[in-house]
Amino acid sequence: MKFTYIFFTCALLFVNIVSKANVLYQQDTIKNIAVADSTITPKTDTLKKNSKKGEITDVIKAVASDSSFYDVKNNMMYLYGNGRITYGDKEIDAGYIKINYKDNTIFAKGITDSLGRFSGLPIFKDPSQGALTADSVFYNFKTSKGKIFQVYSEQDGGYITGGKIKKQVNNEVHLKDVTYSTCNLPSPHQHFGIIITKGIATENQIVTGPAYMVIEDVPLPFIIPFGFFPKPNKRASGILLPQVGEDPTLGFFLRDFGYYIGLNDFWDLTLKGGVFSKGSYEANVASRYTKRYKYNGNIFFSYSSRKFGVEGTEEFENPTKDFQIRWSHTQNANARPGTNFGASVNASTRGAFRNLPGSSYQQIVQNQLSSSISYSKNWANSPFSLSTALTHSQDLTSGLVSLNLPSLNFSMTTLNPFDSKDRIGEQKWFQRIAVGYALQADNQLNTIDSLLFRSESLSKVRSGVQHNIPISMSSKVLKYFQFSQNINYSEKWYFQTIRKSYLARPTPTGTIDSIAIDTIPGFRRASEYSVGGSLNTKIYGIVNFKKGNLMAIRHVLTPNVGFSYRPDFGQAKYGYYDSLQSNQFGARTAYSIFENSLYGGPGNGKSAAINFGLENNIEIKVRDSKDTTNNGVKKIPILQGLSINGSYNFVADSLKLSQLSFGGRTFFTEKLGVSFSGSLNPYVFLTEIESGRVIGRNIDRYTWQDGKLPTLTNFNFSFDYSLNSNSLGKNNKSNNPPGNDNSDLFNRVNSQQAAQLQQINRNANAFVDFSIPWNLSFFYNFNYSNSGLTKALIQTLSANGDFNLTPKWKVQFNTGYDFNNKAISLTSFSIYRDLHCWDMSVSWIPFGPFQSYSVDLRVKSSILQDLKLSKRRNFYNQF
Structure with missing residues (x-):
């Protein structure tokens, strides 16, 4: 109804401007009024600003493209053919305008041409209020009374059409048989509307009589006998009416009732709650805030207690x-150059989405949540930068939570300390030395x-620098060779270490170590250093x-070879390692006192290794007459990044050669990409039985010494493929029929793009693009270990897509197949029907543990978002 208020304001401005314009004509001299026909240049009359208080304060202009005529005898003014009255930035246009100075009235209406x-x-037209159109307007500028017939007004997607409006002396506006709708078809062809049979609008409120849809x-046989709508001139607080319904498991409910608090123009707060007849309840708090050119964000917190099962069962007596909690904060990049603060928080319990009625497919299947609250600063004209963050990651399947409280990074970009800013010519060898710090x-x-906020968990916090x-x-x-050398020094600071001791526990069957x-x-501090170098080229x-x-x-071959050296930091002089008795026979084992610490400890044992690798890239060049941008020549990659890497430690006691890793990728088409990776074990693997258990280990013997190839220990292969109608070169145009001539004005006011943006803002997940007839995507993953x-093989295939059954029907789907379990993964279907100003959506999970469905018929516009019919069954409902 807020659009009705805007309409009445427009009406008041319309009649006030017209009355002022007529007084000007009365004051003007007859010699300045000329009779003109269609061949004469349109006549424009103006009056300059008057500085006296209460009188006209801007220039008023009047013009008619056909003719203007002043009847001296009857004291009347006529404007024919696109008459216009302009006052400041406001305009009044009409095909015919008649001003009667004798009766102090004005009449404006449309005209009929020779073709009927x-x-x-x-x-x-008012830039601050929009446009208002009517069949005809009658106004008395002396008594300030007026009538407007068959009005049409649009504001932010809402339309006021038809009926009759009267303006009274006290600035009250009386209305009769007007229609309010969000359908942009011309009246009376709108798909739906709310008919207000009568009502009164003032500056601060609207009171209506009977209204129906x-x-x-x-x-429809549902009548609202009366209505009262306050019209505050600022953001106002108020009660939020609840949703009433029934859930087969939780019982009858009142949901989303609460209170909206408009704290000020930059901050608001919404409090909502819900109760169910079987004892469940829920509550949530939402707030939005913004400061122009500075920052904006929103906060949401919800809590629920739900009783499932039947009364008397453990499930019912111990509610879930x-x-x-969600928090999003974004800072404007120009607010504080060099400094940024941002937040993206998304944390919940494992069942927050699965126990929430109406959760979407994406919410149900998500397994990972993450959060970050970060601050960063870069000092101008300085190599230094600082960043700090509170981060959170959560696995909803296992319940594992990882928190960084907080993490801090201070770094200096590499610089050349021996180089000169005024250097001329190439760098000398010592000027190429680069130093960094982090x-x-x-x-x-x-x-x-479940243990997150307990004291025993807080004692397990690991800290380090x-x-x-x-x-x-x-x-x-x-x-042709690029040679690089490096020295790296690392130092770690810890605030606790560990000590291990051997315990022999006697049992009736023997002694357990x-x-x-x-x-x-x-x-305690732990430092280490290493030196190395590398040599690479391209062939x-x-x-x-x-x-x-x-x-x-x-x-293209890219070979590389390098070397690295690290001393043995496991020597007793460093004090980083200790030893303990490991069994009852007196055997001793070394261990690091920094074991399980945040960054680990220095390495045990000397390392002098050669690193080697080889990368291959193969591409072909073909003639392509369709490609005119590159002179009919097209390059096609056949194999990219096919590589193998490894290292050899000369000073190791055994197993000097590392595992060999390989990988690569290729693209058969622009829509089909394949990637693979894996590792090879070059050693013979030996199995033994120890203490009744089968154990295995590598022995210092290469597989090729026995005439065998290295053992494949891991292999991963995946590809994804996407295809849509546009990728096949079809020029897909919108299937929407063109509007008829009578709807041109409506189409100008409310374009299709504006309606789509409103729909996306209201529910981004429900947005459907009808301009693309179909989409199809596949993803396949194969993993062998x-x-x-033991050996393991995992294969999964997932698919999703959508297609238009008709220009107004869209079907979407998500599905997949688990080859290990030989079962179809969680599958969902969505059907969307575009009903112009309405839409219908159906969501269906046909089988599996989350079997459910929902059907919604609603008005597209967010203005009437509560005007809807819904039917749903959640997965926890067993009947």
Whole structure:
């Protein structure tokens, strides 16, 4: 109804401006009024501003494209053919305007041309209020009374049409038989509307008599006897009416009743709650805030207690309690250059979505939640930067929660300390030396959600500080090789260490070996360093073809070899490692006192290794007459990133060669991409039985010494494929029929794009694009693992897409197949029907643990979002 208020304001402005314009004509001299026909230039009369209080304060202009005429005898003024009265930034247009100075009245209406076409309806334009159109307007500028017939007004997607409006002396507006609707078809062809039989509108309120709804020109037998609508001039607080319904499991309910608090123009608060007849309840708080050119955000918190099952059962007596918190904060990039604060928080209990009626498919199947509250600062004209963040990650399936409270990073970009800003020419070898610095500090807690706020969990927080100083230098050698050297120093600070001790526990069947771990508080530092270097180049191979469409094949080899050295930090002089008795026979085992710490401890044992790798890229060049941008030549990648990598440690006692890793990717088409990766074990794997258990280990013997290839320990293969009607080169145009001539004005006021944006803002998940007839996407993943003792094979296939059954029917689906369980994964269907100003949506999960459905018929516009019919069954309802 807020659009009705705007309409009445427009009406008041319309009649006031017209009355002022008529007084001007009365004051003007007759010599300035000319009679003109269609061949004469339109006549414009103006009056300059008058500075006296209470009188006209702006220039008023009047013009008519056909003719203007002043009847001296009857004291009347006539404007023919697109008459216009302009006052400041406001305008009044009409095909015919008559001003009667004798009766102090004005009349404006449309005209009929020689072909019988009706045009020139009176239109009032106000940049702050929009446009108002009517069949005819009659107004007495002396008594300030007026009548408007068959009005049409639009504001933000709402339409006031038809009926009769009267303006009274006291600025009250009386209305009769007007229609309010969000359908943009011209009256009387609107699909639905609310008929207000009579009402009175004042500056601060509207009071109506009987009102009823009409759908497809059929009045519904539901009448509202009266209505009262306050019209505050600022944001106002008020009661939110509840939804009434029944849930088969939870009982009858009142949901989403509460109170809206408009704190000010930049901050609001919404309090909602719900109760169910079988003892369940829920509550939530939502707030939005904004500061122009500075920041904006929103906060949401909900809590629920739900009783499932039947009374007397354990499930009913121990209700399921869930909470959810969301916070989003965004800072304007220009608010504080170099500094940024942002937040994206999304945390909940495991059942927050699965126990919530009406949860979407995406909410039910999501397994991971994450949050981040971050602050960063970059100092201008400085290499230093600082960032800190509170982060959270949560696995809804297992309940594992990881928190960083907080993490801090301070870094310096690499710089050349021996280089000169005024250097001329190439750098000398020492000027290429680059030095950097990075500091990282963390407080990390890993636990499960049920133990998150208990004291025993807080005692498991791991803290630490890590410093890294990399020093590097690179140069070209032998013209085609890039040679780089590096020295890296790392130091870690911890506030506690561990000590292990051996315990032999006697039992009736023998002695069991066990280890006791004690936590020792106190500051300890652990430092280590390493040196290394690498050498790499590129080798090109090209084969050209003179005939056929195949022009050339290019193969690019990128070999690299490097070395690294690290001392043995497990020596007793460093104090980073200790030893303990591991069994009753006196065997001793070394362990790190920084074991399970945040960043780990220095490495045990000397390392002097060579790192090696080889990468391949193959592409072809073909002739393509369709590609005019590259002179009819097209490059097609055949194989990208096919690589193999490994290392060899010369000083290791055994198993000097590392596992060999490989990977690659290729694209058969622009829509089909394939990637693969894996690892190879070059050693013979030996299995043994120890203490009744089968154990396995690598022995220091290569598989090829026995005439065998390395063992495949892991292999992953995946591809994704997407296709839609546009990708096939079809020029898909909108299937919506063009509007008829009578709806041109309506189409100008409310475009199709504006309606789509309103729909997206109201419910982004329900937005359906009818302009693309169909979409189809597949994703396949294959994973093989072999530990030597066990083998595992996992295959999954998922698919989603949508298609238009007709230009107004859209079907969407999500499904998949689990090859291991030989079962179809969670599957959902959505059907959407575009009903112009209404829409119908059906969501259906046909089988599985979350079997459910919902049917909604609602008005598209968010203005009447509560005007809907819904029917749903949730997955926890067993009947």
